Amino acid sequence: MPFKPGEREYRVFSSVAAIPSSDENTPAYQVKGRAVVFDSPTCLAEFEGVKYFEIIDRNAFIGCDTSDVIMNYNHGGKVVARLRNHTLKLDFNSEGVDVTANLxxxxxxxxxxxxxxxxxxxxxxxxxxxxxxxxxxxxxxHTRRVTKIRKLYDVSAVDMPAYEQTSISARKSFEAERQKDFEKLEQERRRKLAIAMTYI
Known part of the structure; x- marks a missing residue:
């Protein structure tokens, strides 16, 4: 696959919700959400009716660098929560990565x-x-399975799941795979044509 190693990628997966403060043990500005869903095919690109998928493997975060993950808005702006100061918590479970943040x-x-x-x-x-x-x-x-993530940079609350913008590297790579598929089909067509010509 022609994905560039080390290139930062962005994915939109699931929802985030504000948690009402029901008692003194619940921070007044707490949010919870799921930033990553495991083993669930997500369509990142479609070319001429062919869909290209990605799956995040449930073991992809084993050994991942999560030393200083932050939370922000749309992957930019000021930091609103952070692992290092304990305002952000990540739960790596069998279904995905759940987020709890005190904002x-x-x-x-x-x-x-x-x-x-x-x-x-x-x-x-x-x-x-x-x-x-x-x-x-x-x-x-036409499925890419991510089996090992090197570093997790941030989990962000986002307003639009804009794959056109957030998955540029993935789309470019799937375009390359599409070209390979086309070349294979063309080679097969020429082979069949050559066989047919021998009987004329």
């Missing part, structure tokens, strides 16, 4: 919590790089 520490965080509570922002995304040997590609099903 009370900054003006931007509190504003983001209000927007999540109001339903204006309801998706989560994550930014990552794949290890050099961390992917497999099945040409029959």
């Amino acid at each position: 009370s520490g900054t003006d931007e965080g509190r504003k983001l919590w209000e927007e999540i509570r109001g339903g204006y922002i309801d998706k989560m995304s994550f930014a990552f790089t794949v290890a050099d040997d961390g992917e497999e590609y099945d040409a029959e099903t």
Whole structure:
């Protein structure tokens, strides 16, 4: 696969929600969501009716560098939660990566919590790089399986799951796979034509 090793990639997967403060043990500006879903095919590109999928393997985060993951908005702007100061927690479970964040520490965080509570922002995304040997590609099903993630950079609350923007590297790579598929079909067509010509 022609994915560039070490190139940062972005994926939108699931939802985020503001958690109402029901008791003194629940922070006033807490949000929860799922940033990554395991073993679930996601269509990242489609060319002439052929869909190209990606799957994040449930073991992809084993050995991953998660030393300083942050949470922000749309993978940019100021940090609103962070692992290092314990305002961000990640739960790597059998289904995916769940996120719990306390957004009370900054003006931007509190504003983001209000927007999540109001339903204006309801998706989560994550930014990552794949290890050099961390992917497999099945040409029959047009599916890329990410088996090893080198580094997790951030989990973000996002307003639009814009694959056109967030999956540019993936789309370019799937375009290359599409070209390979076309060349194989063309070779097969020429082979059959050559066989047919021998009987004329």
